[in-house]
Amino acid sequence: MTHTAIAEQIDESHHPSSFITRYIWSQDHKVIAVQYAITAIFVGLVALVLSGLMRLQLGFPDSFDFIDPASYLQFVTMHGMIMVIYLLTALLLGGFGNYLIPLMIGARDMVFPYLNMLSFWMYLLSVLVLMSSFFISGGPTGAGWTLYPPQAILAGTPGYNGGIILMLVSLAIFIVAFTMGGLNYVTTILQARTHGMTLMRMPLSIWGIFVATILGLLAFPALLVSAIMMLLDKLAGTSFFMPAIVSLGESLDYNGGSPVLFQHLFWFFGHPEVYIVALPAFGMVSDVLSVHARKNIFGYRMMVWAIVAIGGLSFIVWAHHMYVSGMNPVFGFFFATTTLIIAIPTAIKVYNWVLTLWRGNIRLTTPMLFAIGFIFTFTHGGLTGLFLGNVVIDLPLSDTYFVVAHFHMVMGVSPIMVLFAAIYHWFPLVSGKMLHTGLGKTHFWITFLGTYAIYLPMHYLGFLGVPRRYYSMAGTDFIPESAQTLNAGITVSAIIVGVAQLLFIINVIISLRSDKKAAHNPWEASSLEWQTPQIPPVHGNWGAKLPVVHRWAYDYCVPGAVDDFTPQNVPVDAAHLSEGEAEGDRS
Amino acid sequence: MSFFATLSEKPWLATDTAQPQPAMNAISLLNNQKRIALKFFLAVVTVIFSLFIITFLERSQFPDFQALAGQPWQPLSDPWRLWLNTGVLVAASVAMQLALYYARTGRKRAVLAATGVALTLTVQFIVAQLWVWSLLNDLGYYLASNPANSYFYLFTAVHGAHLIGGLLVLAWVFIRVSRKSLSDTQQSWARVSGNLSLCANYWHYLLGIWLVLFALLTSSAETYQLLAALCGF
Numbered sequence: 001m002t003h004t005a006i007a008e009q010i011d012e013s014h015h016p017s018s019f020i021t022r023y024i025w026s027q028d029h030k031v032i033a034v035q036y037a038i039t040a041i042f043v044g045l046v047a048l049v050l051s052g053l054m055r056l057q058l059g060f061p062d063s064f065d066f067i068d069p070a071s072y073l074q075f076v077t078m079h080g081m082i083m084v085i086y087l088l089t090a091l092l093l094g095g096f097g098n099y100l101i102p103l104m105i106g107a108r109d110m111v112f113p114y115l116n117m118l119s120f121w122m123y124l125l126s127v128l129v130l131m132s133s134f135f136i137s138g139g140p141t142g143a144g145w146t147l148y149p150p151q152a153i154l155a156g157t158p159g160y161n162g163g164i165i166l167m168l169v170s171l172a173i174f175i176v177a178f179t180m181g182g183l184n185y186v187t188t189i190l191q192a193r194t195h196g197m198t199l200m201r202m203p204l205s206i207w208g209i210f211v212a213t214i215l216g217l218l219a220f221p222a223l224l225v226s227a228i229m230m231l232l233d234k235l236a237g238t239s240f241f242m243p244a245i246v247s248l249g250e251s252l253d254y255n256g257g258s259p260v261l262f263q264h265l266f267w268f269f270g271h272p273e274v275y276i277v278a279l280p281a282f283g284m285v286s287d288v289l290s291v292h293a294r295k296n297i298f299g300y301r302m303m304v305w306a307i308v309a310i311g312g313l314s315f316i317v318w319a320h321h322m323y324v325s326g327m328n329p330v331f332g333f334f335f336a337t338t339t340l341i342i343a344i345p346t347a348i349k350v351y352n353w354v355l356t357l358w359r360g361n362i363r364l365t366t367p368m369l370f371a372i373g374f375i376f377t378f379t380h381g382g383l384t385g386l387f388l389g390n391v392v393i394d395l396p397l398s399d400t401y402f403v404v405a406h407f408h409m410v411m412g413v414s415p416i417m418v419l420f421a422a423i424y425h426w427f428p429l430v431s432g433k434m435l436h437t438g439l440g441k442t443h444f445w446i447t448f449l450g451t452y453a454i455y456l457p458m459h460y461l462g463f464l465g466v467p468r469r470y471y472s473m474a475g476t477d478f479i480p481e482s483a484q485t486l487n488a489g490i491t492v493s494a495i496i497v498g499v500a501q502l503l504f505i506i507n508v509i510i511s512l513r514s515d516k517k518a519a520h521n522p523w524e525a526s527s528l529e530w531q532t533p534q535i536p537p538v539h540g541n542w543g544a545k546l547p548v549v550h551r552w553a554y555d556y557c558v559p560g561a562v563d564d565f566t567p568q569n570v571p572v573d574a575a576h577l578s579e580g581e582a583e584g585d586r587s
Numbered sequence: 588m589s590f591f592a593t594l595s596e597k598p599w600l601a602t603d604t605a606q607p608q609p610a611m612n613a614i615s616l617l618n619n620q621k622r623i624a625l626k627f628f629l630a631v632v633t634v635i636f637s638l639f640i641i642t643f644l645e646r647s648q649f650p651d652f653q654a655l656a657g658q659p660w661q662p663l664s665d666p667w668r669l670w671l672n673t674g675v676l677v678a679a680s681v682a683m684q685l686a687l688y689y690a691r692t693g694r695k696r697a698v699l700a701a702t703g704v705a706l707t708l709t710v711q712f713i714v715a716q717l718w719v720w721s722l723l724n725d726l727g728y729y730l731a732s733n734p735a736n737s738y739f740y741l742f743t744a745v746h747g748a749h750l751i752g753g754l755l756v757l758a759w760v761f762i763r764v765s766r767k768s769l770s771d772t773q774q775s776w777a778r779v780s781g782n783l784s785l786c787a788n789y790w791h792y793l794l795g796i797w798l799v800l801f802a803l804l805t806s807s808a809e810t811y812q813l814l815a816a817l818c819g820f
């Protein structure tokens with residue numbers, strides 16, 4: 001694993017000539033990344049609209065005819081699944097993974113460009129299959145994003161025929177796409193690093209993406225296995241997960257299967273999935289914080305160790321999602337303990353982010369605002385996670401809005417914060433244009449404050465016992481009137497936050513259309529991706545010669561250095577030359 | 588261990604990296620990369636089969652599970668058909684290894700012959716598995732009538748699907764070899780043998796998985812009970 005990098009990749013990729021090979025059937029990692037990102041953001045917007053519809057129903061019950069209990073469940077399910085898998089996983093790994101890996105490690109492309117292209121098209125296919133379930137009779141599945149059998153495939157659940165089948169098939173296709181991409185990412189990171197780019201000199205973004213990809217390769221099979229077995233239960237009448245059951249007064253042919261077995265499989269995937277999303281976000285936010293605080297990341301090695309440790313631990317905590325399904329108390333104790341242990345490396349990361357800011361020369365740019373916002377939302381969501389990790393606290397709170405608030409803070413909003421930080425940060429690299437700062441900061445403040453307006457009150461709803469996945473709580477005695485007022489307020493905030501995302505889209509459009517070019521390295525970052533001869537980088541990234549790396553990616557404000565940042569490919573002596581010479585060198 | 592040595596490097600110390608040596612031979616580099624990708628892929632495959640097997644062991648402890656072997660009247664108690672199929676798959680693996688050997692010595696005809704044999708035998712294996720399916724079906728062991736049956740069909744199908752994926756790749760290699768001219772350089776044979784060695788490894792690995800599945804599917808209820816107890820079910 002450690003043997004040093006190999007410089008030249010074979011440049012046998014024919015340079016693309018026509019529009020089609022350049023932008024459609026492209027094998028260039030940068031184009032594929034953008035294709036991934038656009039698709040993911042598009043489905044993400046669909047999921048956002050669905051959440052708006054749910055909020056309308058919750059805030060103003062019975063005012064909207066087109067939302068009935070069945071469609072509410074379908075919205076919940078599709079919203080959750082799209083957000084977790086088709087937006088976050090795809091955008092973080094397919095989008096940013098693809099874009100950043102070759103550029104940050106000094107490679108010309110992924111090692112298997114053709115496979116990479118195939119990965120995107122399979123992903124697009126999985127999205128189309130998923131979306132098509134909106135248009136079939138019965139509509140998409142309403143089983144909840146956890147898809148628990150037996151209800152997922154039985155009458156009474158919306159979309160129990162076509163919807164669930166399309167969902168499972170789409171997931172299977174997604175997993176194939178992810179595996180193709182994932183094999184590429186790990187192999188590229190292990191094999192295509194340029195001279196001098198040792199593993200421990202890689203930016204933390206790459207470490208996060210690397211470990212997350214390995215997690216994905218090992219965790220997605222569990223989802224695949226459960227999807228195959230559930231499809232057989234649905235289509236062929238087998239009883240892998242289906243117990244003997246009476247449905248609508250009729251006894252079905254199923255016999256003896258174990259629904260809890262599905263839950264184990266699902267969460268053996270589901271919990272690592274949280275970190276598949278979180279680890280790339282951790283990595284990218286570390287890099288953004290370091291660049292904009294003009295300081296090296298605090299405790300780089302500890303950050304790497306924490307990423308690796310979290311990755312390993314994430315495979316032995318899954319049953320904390322199943323406390324209410326019932327289990328041997330010894331297991332409950334085991335999983336509660338491992339869950340709390342995982343908080344240690346996570347807390348180390350949070351401290352290190354804060355210590356990176358400490359006495360930094362902070363530039364409050366838009367990406368920096370989002371990155372700092374992430375520290376807040378993540379800490380907040382992480383702390384409620386500590387509550388829920390304990391069996392006795394989880395039992396009463398399970399399946400209430402407290403849980404909804406918890407996971408939205410920790411794995412909904414926090415990765416979104418990082419994604420925005422990353423987009424604002426790397427947009428000049430991808431497009432050669434800067435995003436507008438005023439619009440960006442407005443976007444940040446509305447999103448950040450709005451997030452708290454949405455999710456803080458939800459914690460209280462959870463304490464009151466308001467259950468999740470409920471269409472309406474009308475006529476329920478134990479829930480006071482005031483809860484409804486709170487719900488209306490949440491909905492108003494959610495609509496505002498939702499609409500505020502238009503600011504971002506407008507910002508992107510305006511910047512792309514303007515003629516103003518971004519500076520070559522506008523944030524004065526020292527990592528390799530900003531050191532390409534052209535910005536945006538062209539096919540092959542590095543021109544005639546690959547860069548040679550002499551240092552890590554965090555040389556900011558080094559005492560005695562020429563500039564307040566020293567790019568990774570600047571030799572040791574050159575970094576200490578007198579002012580004039582160095583300037584001449586680098587222009 | 589070198590992994591820990593890596594993790595304890597001190598990255599904040601800048602060093603002058605020597606100018607690049609002439610790059611490693613491009614083809615062996617590519618072969619290296621493919622080998623690493625294959626390793627990760629086999630890890631994925633291993634996880635898939637392990638998870639299936641674990642669910643099998645748990646499910647086998649439910650009262651409605653009727654093992655397919657163990658008692659004389661059960662269909663897999665004397666699985667000579669499956670032994671036959673296993674023999675075919677072993678032969679395919681041997682042919683793969685031969686093809687690899689010939690490729691390393693650059694003998695085009697022999698490579699084609701051996702690869703062709705491997706392709707044929709593998710297809711044969713899949714057809715023969717389907718034949719076992721139809722026999723079981725005729726005997727009334729339907730897919731959904733018992734979880735043991737379900738798992739039999741499931742395991743063989745998933746294993747077969749992996750073989751079919753391998754067949755596609757191997758067919759592609761076969762075509763590439765058939766297009767080579769006899770006077771081709773050492774270099775271009777290095778590429779072929781790289782690809783063939785990946786295929787051969789994949790075949791051996793799937794053979795290994797088949798042997799595990801074979802052993803599992805033809806075990807008796809008592810064995811399942813023991814294995815399940817070891818897993819804590």
Ligand code: HEM
Nearest residue numbers: 051054076077080083084144145146411412468469470494
């Ligand atoms: C403005 C942004 C968002 C709003 C207003 C919102 C709102 C909601 C609402 C109302 C529910 C259903 C609660 C229930 O009835 O149980 C929900 C569920 C969910 N949301 Fe979001 N959400 C947002 C963003 C996100 C993001 C970014 C993620 C990414 C992880 C996410 C993941 C989920 C999941 C996994 C569920 C659970 C689905 C289920 O119960 O099956 N949400 N969200």
Ligand SMILES: [Cu+2]
Nearest residue numbers: 271274318321
């Ligand atoms: Cu979890």
